[in-house]
Amino acid sequence: MRFRLTSGVLWLALLCAVATSAQSSPDASCATCHKKIYDSYQQTIMAKASGKASDGLVTGEFFHQPSRVKYRVFEKDSRTWMSYERETDPKLKGQLELLYYVGSGRKGRSYLFSVQGFLFETPINWYSQEGRWNMAPAYTEARQIPMNLPSLVDCLNCHTSSLQAPVAGTENRFAGRPFLHDGITCERCHGSPAQHGDGKGPIINPAKLDAERRDSICMECHFEGNVAVEQPGKRLYQFQPGEKLSDYIHYFLVTGTPSTSVKAVSQWEALSLSVCKQRSGNKMSCTSCHDPHFEPSAQDKDRYFRGKCVACHGEPFAAKHHPEKAGCTDCHMPTLPSKDVAHTQATDHEILRRPRVQIGQLQDASHEPRLVAFPATDRGKETSRDLGLAWETLAQRNVQGASSNAERYLRKAIADNPNEPVVLTALGYIEQKHGRAKEARDLYERALKLDPLNNDAATNLGVLEAGEGRLGRAVQLWQGAFDRLPHRSAIGINLAMAYCGAGQMELARRYVDRVLDFNPDSPEAQRLLQHMNADPVSCKP
Numbered sequence: 001m002r003f004r005l006t007s008g009v010l011w012l013a014l015l016c017a018v019a020t021s022a023q024s025s026p027d028a029s030c031a032t033c034h035k036k037i038y039d040s041y042q043q044t045i046m047a048k049a050s051g052k053a054s055d056g057l058v059t060g061e062f063f064h065q066p067s068r069v070k071y072r073v074f075e076k077d078s079r080t081w082m083s084y085e086r087e088t089d090p091k092l093k094g095q096l097e098l099l100y101y102v103g104s105g106r107k108g109r110s111y112l113f114s115v116q117g118f119l120f121e122t123p124i125n126w127y128s129q130e131g132r133w134n135m136a137p138a139y140t141e142a143r144q145i146p147m148n149l150p151s152l153v154d155c156l157n158c159h160t161s162s163l164q165a166p167v168a169g170t171e172n173r174f175a176g177r178p179f180l181h182d183g184i185t186c187e188r189c190h191g192s193p194a195q196h197g198d199g200k201g202p203i204i205n206p207a208k209l210d211a212e213r214r215d216s217i218c219m220e221c222h223f224e225g226n227v228a229v230e231q232p233g234k235r236l237y238q239f240q241p242g243e244k245l246s247d248y249i250h251y252f253l254v255t256g257t258p259s260t261s262v263k264a265v266s267q268w269e270a271l272s273l274s275v276c277k278q279r280s281g282n283k284m285s286c287t288s289c290h291d292p293h294f295e296p297s298a299q300d301k302d303r304y305f306r307g308k309c310v311a312c313h314g315e316p317f318a319a320k321h322h323p324e325k326a327g328c329t330d331c332h333m334p335t336l337p338s339k340d341v342a343h344t345q346a347t348d349h350e351i352l353r354r355p356r357v358q359i360g361q362l363q364d365a366s367h368e369p370r371l372v373a374f375p376a377t378d379r380g381k382e383t384s385r386d387l388g389l390a391w392e393t394l395a396q397r398n399v400q401g402a403s404s405n406a407e408r409y410l411r412k413a414i415a416d417n418p419n420e421p422v423v424l425t426a427l428g429y430i431e432q433k434h435g436r437a438k439e440a441r442d443l444y445e446r447a448l449k450l451d452p453l454n455n456d457a458a459t460n461l462g463v464l465e466a467g468e469g470r471l472g473r474a475v476q477l478w479q480g481a482f483d484r485l486p487h488r489s490a491i492g493i494n495l496a497m498a499y500c501g502a503g504q505m506e507l508a509r510r511y512v513d514r515v516l517d518f519n520p521d522s523p524e525a526q527r528l529l530q531h532m533n534a535d536p537v538s539c540k541p
Contacts, residue, residue: 029193030186041293045104049159051182053080056101058126062133066141071124102159112151119172121149145521148487158221161185163237169453169484189217191241204241211282216245218286223268225251227390252371252390270349302327384412392426421451455481489519500539
């Protein structure tokens with residue numbers, strides 16, 4: 001019997017729950033004194049970034065040729081649904097109630113559904129720029145339905161307000177509504193209105209903060225980097241305006257590799273490379289050109305942003321520089337295809353003097369990957385923990401040389417602090433890949449003693465235990481992890497194989513059924529079920 005090694009990737013926490021009505025928006029209290037700003041802000045894409053599925057519904061049908069699956073999004077009995085069925089397999093069909101939408105609709109919109117209290121993204125998205133439905137990014141050529149895509153907390157954090165903490169040990173399960181307020185509310189940039197009281201109490205004005213704290217508010221959602229490492233005991237969604245983002249998360253760029261197309265969510269990175277930003281220094285920020293409370297109409301957009309350019313470059317310069325053009329952005333901030341988010345486009349925030357076809361990230365001519373902390377003010381502050389976890393993330397993506405760098409830094413990180421579960425687990429996975437089972441087991445056991453809900457340590461330790469014949473312990477470890485992460489099909493398959501091998505077929509089928517509850521198009525689960533029902537019985541997937 002062969003058990004599969006489950007990836008030790010260090011996932012960010014996710015979220016989930018049942019759909020209930022959102023609490024009244026804290027923006028309402030702001031409107032009492034700032035009604036004009038409030039009314040203007042309600043029309044922006046940030047204010048419309050998320051909500052109940054029924055409030056942002058785009059109905060329609062979509063047939064995905066590679067998987068031969070037909071999808072339909074529709075409304076029935078005042079509820080919103082997505083159905084799916086494969087024309088060549090009448091058994092594969094069903095429908096799911098859509099609870100929330102994510103995305104203003106300017107570029108596109110995704111929908112979220114719940115299975116047994118766990119929140120997931122639909123396998124299809126609405127792409128406004130193309131005016132059609134299509135598969136979620138990275139799944140355009142998928143042969144199976146990706147129905148077990150957990151709603152990532154870092155994604156929801158940038159589209160919602162008052163994000164709630166997930167149930168302990170889970171990635172995407174919540175005791176109640178996952179987020180209390182739809183869209184991005186005033187408090188996401190200005191802090192809690194409760195502190196403002198009668199209008200005389202303190203409130204955060206980003207323009208009056210120092211540059212690092214001011215820019216942290218925008219960077220939280222408008223910068224992604226190649227690798228992000230959360231700091232010990234911190235979660236990104238806990239960040240509050242007025243704080244330093246670097247206290248919560250450290251970002252890294254990979255340099256020395258060939259450039260790629262512009263990243264859809266890395267506007268801040270591109271801006272940092274612009275001559276405008278470099279010459280202006282801390283005087284320039286996102287709000288130098290963007291008013292968070294207002295968006296110009298399509299007709300006024302060119303004139304509006306031309307005014308921003310003229311404010312720095314002067315009217316005489318603008319009068320001589322292509323006076324026949326109404327705006328500046330078509331040439332200096334063109335809209336280009338985005339590689340990392342399929343079907344969408346992103347604006348070039350590097351503000352180049354001359355247009356180009358692609359935007360590359362920071363790079364050099366060595367073609368040897370290097371990690372560079374971002375922003376520049378964080379360089380020199382990198383810890384062994386940061387670098388070890390960052391390189392381990394890149395090793396999971398098969399970046400050349402990442403594994404050896406990860407091992408080197410993780411060993412130093414453990415020497416500095418021997419009691420951090422996430423570091424112990426990451427090094428344990430490296431030891432496991434190298435075939436050093438004793439060393440890996442020791443690291444996993446230490447991690448679990450410190451954090452009994454460490455799913456990666458439990459899953460991978462279970463693989464080691466099963467490989468050495470201690471199947472009872474392996475099953476115990478896998479059961480806890482699979483209860484908390486039912487969308488990770490490999491764990492459920494391992495459990496089904498273990499019970500099948502022990503002749504406990506009822507329990508084996510129960511775990512296969514649970515895999516299919518969350519991943520109904522899993523070919524491994526379907527094959528294993530067929531083999532267990534065959535004569536003679538086989539326990540191979």
